[in-house]
Amino acid sequence: MGKQTPLYQQHLDANGKIVDFGGWDMPIHYGSQLQEHNVVREDAGMFDVSHMTIVDITGPEALAYLQKILANDVSKLGFTGKALYTGMLNEEGGVIDDLIVYKMDGWYRTVVNCGTREKDLAWMNKQIAAFDATLTERPELAMVAVQGPNAIEKVKQVRPQDADVIGELKVFQGLPVNEWFYARTGYTGEDGLEIIVPEAEVVEFWQALVAAGVAPTGLGARDTLRLEAGMNLYGNDMDDSISPLEAGMGWTIAWEPAERDFIGRKALEAQKAAGIPTKLVGIVLETRGVMRSHQKVVVEGIGEGEVTSGTFSPTLQHSIAMARVPYDTGSECNIEMRGKLIPARIVKMPFVRNGKKVFE
Amino acid sequence: MSNIPAELKYVESHEWLRKEEDGTITVGITDFAQAALGDVVFIELPEVGAEVEADEDIAVVESVKAASDVYAPIAGTIVAVNEELVDAPEKANEDPYGDAWFFRMEPTDPNVLDTLMSAEEYAAKCD
Numbered sequence: 001m002g003k004q005t006p007l008y009q010q011h012l013d014a015n016g017k018i019v020d021f022g023g024w025d026m027p028i029h030y031g032s033q034l035q036e037h038n039v040v041r042e043d044a045g046m047f048d049v050s051h052m053t054i055v056d057i058t059g060p061e062a063l064a065y066l067q068k069i070l071a072n073d074v075s076k077l078g079f080t081g082k083a084l085y086t087g088m089l090n091e092e093g094g095v096i097d098d099l100i101v102y103k104m105d106g107w108y109r110t111v112v113n114c115g116t117r118e119k120d121l122a123w124m125n126k127q128i129a130a131f132d133a134t135l136t137e138r139p140e141l142a143m144v145a146v147q148g149p150n151a152i153e154k155v156k157q158v159r160p161q162d163a164d165v166i167g168e169l170k171v172f173q174g175l176p177v178n179e180w181f182y183a184r185t186g187y188t189g190e191d192g193l194e195i196i197v198p199e200a201e202v203v204e205f206w207q208a209l210v211a212a213g214v215a216p217t218g219l220g221a222r223d224t225l226r227l228e229a230g231m232n233l234y235g236n237d238m239d240d241s242i243s244p245l246e247a248g249m250g251w252t253i254a255w256e257p258a259e260r261d262f263i264g265r266k267a268l269e270a271q272k273a274a275g276i277p278t279k280l281v282g283i284v285l286e287t288r289g290v291m292r293s294h295q296k297v298v299v300e301g302i303g304e305g306e307v308t309s310g311t312f313s314p315t316l317q318h319s320i321a322m323a324r325v326p327y328d329t330g331s332e333c334n335i336e337m338r339g340k341l342i343p344a345r346i347v348k349m350p351f352v353r354n355g356k357k358v359f360e
Numbered sequence: 361m362s363n364i365p366a367e368l369k370y371v372e373s374h375e376w377l378r379k380e381e382d383g384t385i386t387v388g389i390t391d392f393a394q395a396a397l398g399d400v401v402f403i404e405l406p407e408v409g410a411e412v413e414a415d416e417d418i419a420v421v422e423s424v425k426a427a428s429d430v431y432a433p434i435a436g437t438i439v440a441v442n443e444e445l446v447d448a449p450e451k452a453n454e455d456p457y458g459d460a461w462f463f464r465m466e467p468t469d470p471n472v473l474d475t476l477m478s479a480e481e482y483a484a485k486c487d
Binding site (some may be wrong): 028029030033034220224288312338 | 395399401402404420424425426427444450453
């Protein structure tokens with residue numbers, strides 16, 4: 001038996017099929033992954049993401065510390081509540097983790113992946129020694145993501161006392177209300193909120209959302225939704241040995257100001273100068289079959305790559321994937337599936353945004 | 361708990377078999393199998409007329425989770441396939457013992473069903 005979130009009993013009561021996820025007992029689906037996916041695209045679904053790791057950074061040098069350990073520049077966060085997506089890199093330029101940073105009132109909140117919690121905390125603790133700043137993990141906080149075109153309205157209905165604050169949030173902003181924290185962020189390509197809740201209050205909140213018609217949604221749909229949205233999954237699409245330049249995360253590297261010496265910068269500059277060897281691309285297979293991670297990608301005349309994440313897209317009704325391929329790959333490739341080479345098309349991601357196909 | 365109809369026969373690769381009045385045998389995947397696969401999104405069926413050996417992989421089920429082979433549970437000839445299932449693969453989840461039959465076979469050995477697992481024996485394998 002693994003670790004359980006405060007919502008574990010709710011998952012069992014809703015017939016959640018429980019699997020091990022990074023040491024946590026989490027629901028993969030509650031009956032049908034496809035239906036849960038579609039509910040998020042068309043209405044509102046919710047995910048228990050309490051297994052994710054919340055780390056607060058306080059102290060006079062909190063900003064300087066984050067500017068050292070993150071590839072994106074936290075000083076871009078102009079006001080309280082603004083959020084930033086970034087990689088945390090090692091000296092070789094590999095991605096230790098990807099995370100979101102929120103600027104709070106004189107301090108910062110980060111949300112990092114659960115599967116990388118131990119190495120992240122070890123790294124963050126090691127680096128903070130040189131700064132007058134403090135790291136505090138917040139395991140007593142639960143987290144629920146409510147996502148879909150009707151998600152925000154339904155949360156307002158359940159939390160009328162916080163409706164004004166929720167209404168003020170623009171995309172990629174978050175704001176606290178006492179011990180609660182509402183962020184207009186997510187991992188689905190739909191509008192919605194990620195809400196940090198004290199664990200003692202989360203069961204009541206979850207039940208109220210169920211009563212308001214928000215569907216419990218499992219990790220299976222979370223994966224197909226994020227892949228349709230073209231969002232990376234740590235461990236699949238990038239890891240410690242892959243630089244953000246090879247993981248479709250070039251936009252998260254703040255090169256200016258040039259004097260900001262973040263960890264990994266020198267390695268990234270060297271990689272750029274030498275030539276970036278691979279890139280992460282989106283692939284669509286409009287015929288039958290489902291691309292899966294680790295399948296070989298063959299690019300005629302250029303070389304080989306590998307599918308990093310593949311699935312059946314419930315919205316598009318065919319398979320989509322991300323793959324790491326040689327940098328000079330054009331718009332065509334072949335996927336080795338069950339012993340055969342199947343032609344597929346390389347497209348610009350995302351595949352789906354706000355319920356609609358977006359690639360050409 | 362899985363639904364395991366008492367009147368059917370079963371093999372270890374989680375297919376069910378039913379003898380029809382004309383002596384042919386209808387084959388599908390069990391409720392246990394569909395639940396383990398998750399939502400089914402593509403199905404490939406064998407060719408009508410194919411002569412197959414027992415345990416030969418002759419069909420494919422792709423679910424949101426994985427691609428899985430479906431094996432010929434017995435030796436014989438494929439005499440019919442369920443084309444409607446190809447267009448509506450979700451039936452494999454919704455009605456595994458009814459609308460979602462996969463194919464029908466003319467068995468090489470007409471008494472072959474006697475050698476296969478009963479519902480009770482199969483239920484013990486699914487625990």
